[in-house]
Amino acid sequence: MEQDFTKGWENVFDPTDLYRLGGDLPELTDPVLLYHFEGFVDAGGAGRLALGHLLAELEHRVVATFDVDRLLDYRSRRPIMTFDTDRWVSIDAPELSVRLAHDVTGTPFLIMSGPEPDREWELFTEAVDRLVTHFGVSKLVTVHGIPMAMPHTRPLGVTAHATRPELIGGQSSSFGRVQVPGSVAAMIELRLGAKGRDAIGYAIHVPHYLAQAEYPQAAVAALEAVTKGTGLVFPTDSLREAAEKTTAEIEEQIRSSAELSTAISGLEQQYDAFAAGSERENLIAEATPMPTGDELAAQFERFLAERDERDG
Known part of the structure; x- marks a missing residue:
């Protein structure tokens, strides 16, 4: 029987200590929270390119920022610093945040992105749940790519999973019961699903020989899956051109x-x-x-x- 490690520690550690809210927060009505963390399997850069494209194309502003000093191991992925002649002038500091954006129809939604936390996964997941409550999130959606033995000349497949079968319309999967290395994205779906939250994940099938390259087709497929599952409409012309x-x-x-x-x-x-x-x-x-x-x-x-x- 799986042990629930979330019971008890909430009386000692406050999940809200892991983030800061931005000022002048808007009132939202059942927004979707789209999220992806860098550091886990993402063949073709499907999730990273998809969310990066949205942040590049859509106006957005930060509404919550996580404490990366507590969540990241800097020695495992050292940030880039710039040295100029005789002094240090800058650091490319990592950021894990939630941003508010609007799709092409004006519908507001949230984007959570940044490096995957190295530590305090349970507390971080609870912190996400608190933010979901605070913003009144109706559905959480994550996307990433997985390498598959398929040619690039065939349509990209998608494996969908969710906290309720109704959320993915009974889509079939080629996977049975398997054990794989965990991720924060998967833990969010697991833990928040146990609390009755609606969460969906889309794994885009990327040709295995292109898994290490940037494959914009995978990002297009990811955004199409999100549109189908949420109704959000995104600008994709430049991504399709790429x-x-x-x-x-x-x-x-x-x-x-x-x-x-x-x-x-x-x-x-x-x-x-x-x-x-x-x-x-x-x-x-x-x-x-x-x-x-x-x-x-x-x-x-x-x-x-x-x-x-x-x-x-």
Whole structure:
């Protein structure tokens, strides 16, 4: 039986000590809280690119800031500092915060983003619950990418999960019961779901050979999933343009390499066989010899590195 570590400590530690609220807070009506933390698995940068795009495209302001000195281990991910001639002039200090934004229809919603906390997960989760209560949040939604054995030439899949089946409309999943390393995002869904909160997660399926690269297509799929689950409408034109450019560059790389072209063709055949239901045991069948995901990724990473060097 799972032990509930949240009982008892709330009388000793105050979760509200972990954050500060901004001044002149607006009154909100059942806003959605969209969140993503950097540091956990995020193939293709799906969650990071999606929320980063929203913060770049939409006006927003900070309404709550977390105490990163308590939550982060600076020695595990040291912030960048700038030294100029004979003195230190700046530090790129990490920020974990909640921002208020409005979608293209004017509907307000909240964005929580920043580095994933290294410590005090239970207290942090309770602090998020207090903020959810304070802002009257109706639904929490998180997105991230996971590497899957699939070709980039097929539509990206999405694995949805939620605190109630009704929230995802009975969508099926290719996963059974599995144990995986935990994350703060998952713990928020678990703990707040136990309190009756509505929370949804969307894991975007990213081709395994592109998992380490920035893959804007995954961010587009993430925002489309959020729109479907919440009704929020986002500006995505520039993100789609970036996705089209990335796809064109990938196709250029494949055309210039017979090995890559053969590998992708084989992966397409095996993926289609799996999707049709003829191969249930593995997502990739073993009949056609092909490079491993790491070998494919290495070739694409070299190509993307050359592209970045050329562009910048």
